Amino acid sequence: MTPPRRPDPPPMRTNDVRVALVGTVAWAVALAVLLVAGTPSGDRWWLWVCVTGVVTGLFGVWYIPRLQAGRERLEASRAARREAAVEEAAQPAAQAEAAAGPGATRQDAVTRSPEPSETSETSEADV
Template sequence: MNEPRPPDLAPLKTNDAATILAGTGLWAVALIVLLIVQPGPDRQWWIWTCVAGIGLGLFGVWHVRRRDRREGLEGHEGPESRTTPPGDGDGTGEPPRRQHEDSGGPARLSGHRDQP
C-alpha cells in the first residue's frame, strides 16, 4: 500500500528546430501547390492558412533557437538535475496541499490518501 514512487524519466533529447522547419516546409509546399492550382474564390482562405502556418513556423524556429541559446544546450539544467523530486520542495515528491477558500483548512486532493 505504501509503495515507493518510481523515478521520473529523463526527457528525450530532440531537435525542435528541425521538427518545426520540417512542418514549415510542408506549409510552404502546400502554399506553392495552391498558388499553382488557384482554388476558387470561396477557398482563398486556404492560401492564407498556409501563409499563417509559415509565419508561425518561422516564429517557432526563432523562439526555439533563442531558448536553446539562453539555456546553453551543453550545460542545460533539466529536470534530471534536480536534487528533490517535483512537488513543494520538501523532498517528499508530494504536491503542495491546496487550501479551502472558505475555511483556510487543507483540501483533500482526489486520489490522495493521508499517510498514517
C-alpha cells in the same frame, strides 16, 4: 500499501528546430500547390492559412534555439546555487567539529555547536 515510486526519467533530447522546419516546409508545399492548382471555389482564405503556417514556422525556427539556450542558462544557474547552498550548509558542521577540539566525537561537536540566531525581527515581547 503502494510500492515506492520510481524516479522520473531524464527529459528526452529532441531536435525541435527540425520539427519546426519540417512543418514550415509542409505549409510551403501546401501554399505552392494552392497557387498552382488554384483554391477550391475561389476561397482565398486557404492561401492565408498557408502563409500564416509558413510565417509561424519561420518564427519557430528562429525562436527555438534562443528558448533552449535560455533554459540551459537558467538550469546552470540553479545548479550553481544548489552547489553553493550545499557547501554553505557543510561549513557550519566543519566549524563545529573544529570548535569541539581534538579527540572529540561528532556528537560532541553537535552538542557544542552554537545556538542558531533568531531570524525573525520581532520578538515575543513585541507581540
